[in-house]
Amino acid sequence: xxxxxxxxxxxxxxxxxxxxxxxxxxxxxxxxxxxxxxxxxxxxxxxxxxxxxxxxxxxxxxxxxxxxxxxxxxxxxxxxxxxxxxxxxxxxxxxxxxxxxxxxxxxxxxxxxxxxxxxxxxx
Numbered sequence: 001x002x003x004x005x006x007x008x009x010x011x012x013x014x015x016x017x018x019x020x021x022x023x024x025x026x027x028x029x030x031x032x033x034x035x036x037x038x039x040x041x042x043x044x045x046x047x048x049x050x051x052x053x054x055x056x057x058x059x060x061x062x063x064x065x066x067x068x069x070x071x072x073x074x075x076x077x078x079x080x081x082x083x084x085x086x087x088x089x090x091x092x093x094x095x096x097x098x099x100x101x102x103x104x105x106x107x108x109x110x111x112x113x114x115x116x117x118x119x120x121x122x123x
Contacts, residue, residue: 016061016064016065017065017088018065018066018067018085018086018088018089019088019089019092020061020065021061021062021065021067022067022086022089024058024061026048026050026054026055026058027058027061027062029047029048030044030055030058030059030062030068031062031067031068031081031083033047034068034079034080034081035081035083038071038078038079038080039078039079040076040077040078040079041055041056041059041077041079044059044079059079063079065085066082066085067081067082067083067085067086068080068081068082069082
């Protein structure tokens with residue numbers, strides 16, 4: 001059982017990407033906090049009603065996904081947002097935005113045609 005768990009964790013770590021990072025609301029909030037100012041791990045944890053260990057895990061995932069970076073300043077460690085990785089999400093969403101815009105434009109044309117036909121029939 002232990003070998004399976006280790007293999008599973010390695011697979012999950014290998015598959016971490018920006019989509020996995022933003023799938024969790026706590027991680028999205030951490031990104032939001034760090035995007036506005038650089039924060040220490042304790043500052044980040046102070047914003048949540050979960051254990052420091054849980055926040056550390058979220059930070060680890062965000063770091064592995066490349067959405068935040070750590071900078072040492074003296075004795076303090078500060079996390080910074082690296083939001084350029086979110087372009088991957090934006091590009092993925094954009095393809096569907098274009099798809100739905102095309103569909104809605106077609107629907108709009110169809111509805112306008114139907115309305116015009118109904119107006120001409122009601123005269």
